[in-house]
Amino acid sequence: MAPPAGLKKKSGVKNPPIFSQEYLIQNHGDIACGILMVIALGTVVHITSPYCTAFFGPRHNVTTNDPSSGSKITQMLFNYGYKDLAVLFSYTLVCITGHAIVQEYVLDKIAKKLHLSKTKNSKFYESGQLLLFYVISVLWSLMIMNDEGYFKSGLSYLWIDYPYVGMTLMTKLYFLIQISYWLHNFPELYLQKIRKEDIPKRIVYTSLYLIVILYGYLTRFWRITLVLLNIHYLIEIFFHCSRMIYFYSNHKQTTTIKHAKHTFTLWNIIFVFGRLISVVIAWLTFWFGLKTNSIPKIKFASTTVTSGGNENVIISNFNTSTVRMLTLFSMVMIQLWLMWNFINFHLRRRREQRALIQSTTNSSNKSKNKNKNLVKKQVETTRDESDDLDADNRDVKLLSSSTGTGGLKKTS
Numbered sequence: 001m002a003p004p005a006g007l008k009k010k011s012g013v014k015n016p017p018i019f020s021q022e023y024l025i026q027n028h029g030d031i032a033c034g035i036l037m038v039i040a041l042g043t044v045v046h047i048t049s050p051y052c053t054a055f056f057g058p059r060h061n062v063t064t065n066d067p068s069s070g071s072k073i074t075q076m077l078f079n080y081g082y083k084d085l086a087v088l089f090s091y092t093l094v095c096i097t098g099h100a101i102v103q104e105y106v107l108d109k110i111a112k113k114l115h116l117s118k119t120k121n122s123k124f125y126e127s128g129q130l131l132l133f134y135v136i137s138v139l140w141s142l143m144i145m146n147d148e149g150y151f152k153s154g155l156s157y158l159w160i161d162y163p164y165v166g167m168t169l170m171t172k173l174y175f176l177i178q179i180s181y182w183l184h185n186f187p188e189l190y191l192q193k194i195r196k197e198d199i200p201k202r203i204v205y206t207s208l209y210l211i212v213i214l215y216g217y218l219t220r221f222w223r224i225t226l227v228l229l230n231i232h233y234l235i236e237i238f239f240h241c242s243r244m245i246y247f248y249s250n251h252k253q254t255t256t257i258k259h260a261k262h263t264f265t266l267w268n269i270i271f272v273f274g275r276l277i278s279v280v281i282a283w284l285t286f287w288f289g290l291k292t293n294s295i296p297k298i299k300f301a302s303t304t305v306t307s308g309g310n311e312n313v314i315i316s317n318f319n320t321s322t323v324r325m326l327t328l329f330s331m332v333m334i335q336l337w338l339m340w341n342f343i344n345f346h347l348r349r350r351r352e353q354r355a356l357i358q359s360t361t362n363s364s365n366k367s368k369n370k371n372k373n374l375v376k377k378q379v380e381t382t383r384d385e386s387d388d389l390d391a392d393n394r395d396v397k398l399l400s401s402s403t404g405t406g407g408l409k410k411t412s
Contacts (some may be wrong), residue, residue, distance in 0.1 A: 028191045029100025032093040039090060054089040059083035062166040062303075062313050075166055077166025079313050080217060084176065091180035099129060099188060114247060122195055124173055124247050126202075133181060134233040134240070137174075141230040144170050150227070155281070158223045159289030163317040167222050170365060174226070175217050182209045193212040208334070221327070224285045228331075235274040238267040275335045286328040290319050298323070298356040 016022035024031070042052030044213055060081040074203025107128045111121055144150075148168060150157055167175075185206040242263035249260050299317040 021192070023191065023192055029104070032096040034063075036090065036093050036097065044122070054056075054086045055085055056087070058087065058169060058176065058312065068385075076169055077390075078169065078172045078356075079166050079315070081313075082258060087176055088180050088183065091176055092184045095177075095181050095184040096187065096191075099184065102129060103192070105373055114250075116247060116250075118195070122198055123243065125192070126198075127243045131240040131244065133239065134237045137178070137231050138237065139172055139229060140170075141226055141233075144168070144174060144226065150223070155284060157290065158227065158281070158285050158295075162224065162290060162293060162319055163220050165315065168229050168328055171222060171226070175213065176211050178216070178229070179210065182206050182213070214332070215327075219317075219327075220316060222283070227281060231274050231281075232276050235267070235271050238263060238270055242267050267347075269360075272339075275339055279332055279335050282328055282331045286324045287329075290324055291321075293319055294321060295319055308339070 016026065039052050039055050042048040043056070045052075058078050060079040061076060062079045063076045087153060089113065098350065103125065107125055110128075111124055114124070116124055147170070153160070173391055185202065188194075190204060194202065213229070242260055246260040295317060298320055301315045301317070302312050303315060
């Protein structure tokens with residue numbers, strides 16, 4: 001039986017020693033997939049099944065079913081807790097495996113055809129991986145918003161009924177995948193041999209993603225976090241898509257460079273409007289919406305849920321004025337920081353374009369001056385040659401005239 005595509009080894013590559021760093025880097029996708037297969041096999045065995053099943057699927061079910069009320073369960077609800085750590089570990093391995101498969105079987109094949117430089121190659125790989133993740137996240141979040149009634153209820157749905165008893169299955173999976181993906185970015189800095197110049201930048205934005213998502217997940221601001229992430233990811237899709245088209249257009253030298261310019265201008269417009277919309281939504285939620293159910297202090301209420309095996313679940317309430325103002329302030333500061341980077345990016349790009357224009361004009365002027373000097377030299381050389389010819393002709397005439405007069409004298 002042939003191995004799956006993600007486990008095939010490259011032909012023509014020497015295998016390094018098993019306990020070396022090169023072996024880990026070359027086969028990290030296979031190693032992560034192998035660990036996942038071992039955990040999955042553990043779910044089949046009766047002894048290890050209770051422990052291995054904790055690595056797959058969400059935990060902390062808080063769905064309540066009161067038989068006396070006669071109400072039916074419409075959807076399962078989940079809370080967060082310490083059992084999520086095992087799920088995050090397995091989902092991080094899934095992200096590492098998926099990253100290796102996309103890198104080897106999609107991006108590497110495209111990069112070989114484009115023949116990019118090292119700097120552009122690293123940006124191409126980064127944009128390819130992030131573009132796929134952002135598209136999946138946006139489609140997933142839109143599906144959640146449609147199923148849970150975000151569009152029907154309006155903006156009030158972002159703060160109504162806070163603190164929420166639990167989140168739906170798809171919402172919890174969404175947050176767990178988001179945290180796992182940005183966690184897997186840290187080992188990928190080593191496994192993908194990222195350049196030292198790019199490591200600080202990637203650590204900064206990966207850490208910001210993790211802090212924001214974890215904060216929204218733990219403070220139970222799930223709805224507003226999901227909406228703001230969706231807006232941000234939608235903006236990033238246009239940026240990375242434009243950058244991919246730009247790299248392709250540089251290779252082909254076709255009319256696709258016009259498409260890259262159009263997508264970049266579209267990204268510029270969407271970026272500004274997206275930041276304004278994010279600030280407005282955050283301001284309406286934390287300044288007006290959640291203020292109606294404000295409490296003086298943070299509360300941690302524990303309840304017992306029978307569906308989870310008489311499990312004690314802590315429902316936290318962070319709807320205090322201090323938390324709301326700090327959250328709103330940090331949200332606005334992040335948007336301003338992104339806007340500042342956006343402005344600096346365009347200013348730097350204009351300086352580079354001006355430098356290129358000046359260098360081209362200087363080179364053209366130099367070439368023109370060289371051509372003028374060459375023409376002058378050629379004219380001078382031709383003049384000198386013509387003067388020499390005239391002088392020679394004069395000498396010849398004088399000699400001929402002198403010889404002619406001498407002959408006449410002799411005859412006389």
